[in-house]
Amino acid sequence: MAANPFRQTVSRNVRDLFRLWALYARMDLNWLLQDLSSVIIVVISETLQNLSSMAGVLLLAVRFGGVGGLSADEVLFMLGFYELASGIGWVLFGNYNVIHISRRIGRGQVDHMLIQPRPLWMQLATEGFMPVSGSFGMLIGAALTGVAVSRLHLALTPVWFLLLGYYLLIHMALQLSQSLLYGSMAFWRPVACEEISSMIIDLNNQLGKFPLFGLPTWLTTLLHTVLPIGLLAYLPAVALLRELGKPVTIALPLIVACGFVTAAIICFQKGLRHYEEYSCNRYKEMGHRN
Numbered sequence: 625m626a627a628n629p630f631r632q633t634v635s636r637n638v639r640d641l642f643r644l645w646a647l648y649a650r651m652d653l654n655w656l657l658q659d660l661s662s663v664i665i666v667v668i669s670e671t672l673q674n675l676s677s678m679a680g681v682l683l684l685a686v687r688f689g690g691v692g693g694l695s696a697d698e699v700l701f702m703l704g705f706y707e708l709a710s711g712i713g714w715v716l717f718g719n720y721n722v723i724h725i726s727r728r729i730g731r732g733q734v735d736h737m738l739i740q741p742r743p744l745w746m747q748l749a750t751e752g753f754m755p756v757s758g759s760f761g762m763l764i765g766a767a768l769t770g771v772a773v774s775r776l777h778l779a780l781t782p783v784w785f786l787l788l789g790y791y792l793l794i795h796m797a798l799q800l801s802q803s804l805l806y807g808s809m810a811f812w813r814p815v816a817c818e819e820i821s822s823m824i825i826d827l828n829n830q831l832g833k834f835p836l837f838g839l840p841t842w843l844t845t846l847l848h849t850v851l852p853i854g855l856l857a858y859l860p861a862v863a864l865l866r867e868l869g870k871p872v873t874i875a876l877p878l879i880v881a882c883g884f885v886t887a888a889i890i891c892f893q894k895g896l897r898h899y900e901e902y903s904c905n906r907y908k909e910m911g912h913r914n
Contacts, residue, residue, distance in 0.1 A: 637746070644742075644750035648719065652756045670760040678703040678768075681833055692835020694861070697775045699835065702861035704768030706833050709795035709856070711762025715755055717800060722752030723825065726807035729895070730818030732904030744896075776865070784868065791860035794877040797885055798852055799828060804888035811895030814904050832856035852880050 656663055685691045685699035694702065717723040725748075728734060737747050773780065807821035832853040836844055848854040855877045863873035 640742070640746060641750060644746070645753050648750060648753040649755050652719070652754045652758075656756050666757065667760060671764065674707060674761050674764045677829065678707070678833060681835075692858075693837030694835050697772055698861065698865055700768060701772035701776065701865060702835065702857050703833055704765050704770075704772050705791070705861055705864075706795075706857035707761050707765030708769050709765070709792045710799065710829070711759070711765045712792060713796040713799050714761055715753070715758045716796070717748075717752035718758045719752045719754040722748055723800060723803055724807075724819075724821045725803055726810040726817055726819065726821035729807060729810035729899070730814040730904070732814070734896075734899055735903065738900070778865070784864065787864060787868065787874075790874070791863070791877065794881050795856050795860070797881045798855060799825065801881070801884040801888040802828070804892050805884060808888070808891040808895040811899045828853055828856060832858075834858070848876065849880055852884070855880060 681691065682696075682699060682703060685694070685696040690696055691699060713723065721727040728737075737744055740747060778784070802824050803821040806824050807817070809820055810817040831847075836847055836854050836858050839847070844854065848859065859873060859877065863870065867873050
């Protein structure tokens with residue numbers, strides 16, 4: 625019986641993915657084993673950075689018994705969810721500027737990827753993997769979420785955990801697709817747009833941790849669609865805490881995420897075709913960037 629070529633290709637790609645993830649995990653582990661003093665400094669700085677980014681909203685919630693229609697413990701859950709979701713995304717795509725893709729595009733480093741013996745999608749799916757040095761935000765988010773769940777006495781059913789995983793995937797899809805979508809501008813404007821992925825990620829980090837209850841309807845709609853910061857933590861928190869299984873809280877994030885993912889794929893492929901024709905003209909003959 626003849627082997628199925630499609631099945632063989634899929635099987636080979638899966639093996640290559642796990643092989644590359646294992647490789648990057650070993651490389652990341654070497655950082656931990658070779659320089660303990662740097663590890664301690666990074667752990668302390670990452671912990672302080674993650675906690676300080678949430679302190680403003682959390683302190684307001686504690687001082688006034690809640691903020692934005694959420695109690696202090698519900699705000700803690702929302703912040704923990706954000707840190708957990710963004711932390712998982714950082715573990716998967718945080719290394720080598722994968723999630724900040726405009727840097728690689730704007731610096732002409734896509735050339736390095738195109739000559740590799742692996743397809744571009746596989747490189748983007750594996751190069752960012754950093755399970756050791758990138759896990760601090762994820763661990764802090766998991767701890768805060770666990771504390772909030774305990775204080776709120778939530779009933780943790782299989783459906784609840786399924787929805788938690790669903791919203792975590794939505795968060796990561798939105799973050800990565802926005803980075804790719806806006807980062808694709810660097811194919812045409814490498815100097816001006818080199819840091820645009822970083823800017824959109826920073827914007828999400830700054831605004832995505834605020835409850836949106838009480839805002840005008842038009843602004844709430846905008847922040848759940850065109851600039852979907854409300855889908856990163858606020859709506860998932862409301863859905864998991866108060867409106868478990870409500871159709872709109874399930875359908876809306878999926879529709880918006882699919883829209884951003886589709887737009888990101890189209891724009892990135894179009895930009896890649898432009899790059900393959902014109903490349904990046906930022907480098908002088910001696911190798912320095914303009």
